[in-house]
Amino acid sequence: MSSFALYYYDQCPFCQLVLRELNGLKTQVELKNTLMVPQNRQELVQGGGRTTVPCLRITQDNGSVEWLYESSDIARYLKKLG
Template identity: 45%
Template sequence: MFIVRWVLGRIILFFNFIFAPKKRQRPIAEQAKIDEQTRNMQLYQYPACPFCVKVRRAIRRQGLNIATVDAKQAEHQQTLLEQGGKAMVPCLRIEENGQVHWMYESSDIINYLNQRFA
């Protein structure tokens, strides 16, 4: 089963590389404002997870600079479990006004990003 997952993961990454969406271009001042808003966001993800790829493609389409965190590393997985409540990816960590929100489900994350930054 490990070999099948590994092969499928590499196929997903290959096609994502080949068919990567174009990054949205904004005026410099507007992009700087968006970068400031996304500075406190992190996407906990696995590189070859199809749902994580879906979210990363949406982030690229919007031209957002959201940091990605590899949740396979033990310390990040522990943080995800302890603070977020689930060891599930993709997960968007949003820190606003001193509060931290953890958003799961790729469709919910994409809808949130589209509503906020479109």
């Protein structure tokens, strides 16, 4: 099973757009606030390469990891997941 984590913070309007997409989604997405939890921000920089939110970390069942930036791309991806 693939797993998903969304790096975000509440004051970011692009994050709000993506958070709205999570409503009604069957897939479970772990929420990682990067303002409240410095470790989350560190993970994001180390893994994704930059601090920009939102970012969706996609871990495939074979262990490969993708860091998807851009709210519109993330929203589209989540819609497809269902």
